[in-house]
Amino acid sequence: MSLHTYREDGDGLPLVLLHGFPLDHRMWDAVAEELPAGRPVHAVDLPGTPGNASGLPDPALEASADLVAQVLRAAGVERAVVAGLSMGGYVALALVERHPELVAGLALVDTKSTADAPEARANRLRIADEAEATGTVDPVRPMASSLLGETTTAARPELANEVAAWIDQQEPAGIAWSQRAMAARPDRSEVLRAFRGPVTVVVGDEDTVTPVEAAEHLVATADGARLVVVPQAGHLSAVEQPAAVAAALADLAAASDPA
Numbered sequence: 001m002s003l004h005t006y007r008e009d010g011d012g013l014p015l016v017l018l019h020g021f022p023l024d025h026r027m028w029d030a031v032a033e034e035l036p037a038g039r040p041v042h043a044v045d046l047p048g049t050p051g052n053a054s055g056l057p058d059p060a061l062e063a064s065a066d067l068v069a070q071v072l073r074a075a076g077v078e079r080a081v082v083a084g085l086s087m088g089g090y091v092a093l094a095l096v097e098r099h100p101e102l103v104a105g106l107a108l109v110d111t112k113s114t115a116d117a118p119e120a121r122a123n124r125l126r127i128a129d130e131a132e133a134t135g136t137v138d139p140v141r142p143m144a145s146s147l148l149g150e151t152t153t154a155a156r157p158e159l160a161n162e163v164a165a166w167i168d169q170q171e172p173a174g175i176a177w178s179q180r181a182m183a184a185r186p187d188r189s190e191v192l193r194a195f196r197g198p199v200t201v202v203v204g205d206e207d208t209v210t211p212v213e214a215a216e217h218l219v220a221t222a223d224g225a226r227l228v229v230v231p232q233a234g235h236l237s238a239v240e241q242p243a244a245v246a247a248a249l250a251d252l253a254a255a256s257d258p259a
């Protein structure tokens with residue numbers, strides 16, 4: 001579990017970025033480039049990422065959230081604007097539940113607040129077992145194509161190759177841990193409903209994993225949430241259209257700063 005700091009300067013509340021699965025902090029690099037100065041920007045490499053895939057507790061996103069809180073506090077971050085993409089969004093909601101004092105504002109990017117349906121859960125457990133049994137990331141390689149939108153897939157093969165390389169560099173034990181942790185997560189819609197800070201929901205208009213309807217459910221759940229639909233982006237909107245996602249995060253962060 002480690003913190004990657006993109007920027008340390010600025011008076012605004014820190015912005016903390018939580019990545020999706022099966023990826024790591026590098027999926028936020030392009031967004032970090034586009035963010036305006038004025039606040040520290042950190043990304044967390046969640047449990048299961050390369051270098052963070054051994055000595056882990058039992059698989060649970062609650063453990064991920066506790067480790068995020070620990071790593072932030074160790075870096076002197078007591079309150080932050082938290083943005084999570086997909087699995088990062090599940091962890092962000094667990095953080096709101098378990099460490100509410102840390103979260104001033106919340107961005108939920110290409111994610112959902114609900115738990116898995118039984119078939120999806122069973123599929124995750126199968127993938128976890130297969131990753132362990134084969135000692136490879138083969139079971140998640142096919143995800144590369146579903147993560148990106150059709151526009152990116154058709155027009156930007158170099159980006160598709162980069163995402164595939166990130167997946168190839170993951171560790172089988174980490175893949176298994178994360179899948180089991182996600183399979184065990186509860187519905188956190190009520191956690192979102194009770195959250196009192198500003199919320200922005202971001203979704204790629206070509207996201208087929210957590211589609212626009214999932215984002216609309218989040219917006220209907222979180223009182224006063226803002227919805228940003230990103231054109232020509234799939235599930236990895238932050239990778240595909242970083243400028244649009246950075247703009248949404250910058251607006252949220254400004255709205256979260258103390259007056």
Ligand code: MLT
Pocket residue numbers: 019020021022085086087088182209235
């Ligand atoms: C992700 O992008 O983090 C995954 O699609 C999350 C999931 O498998 O639910």
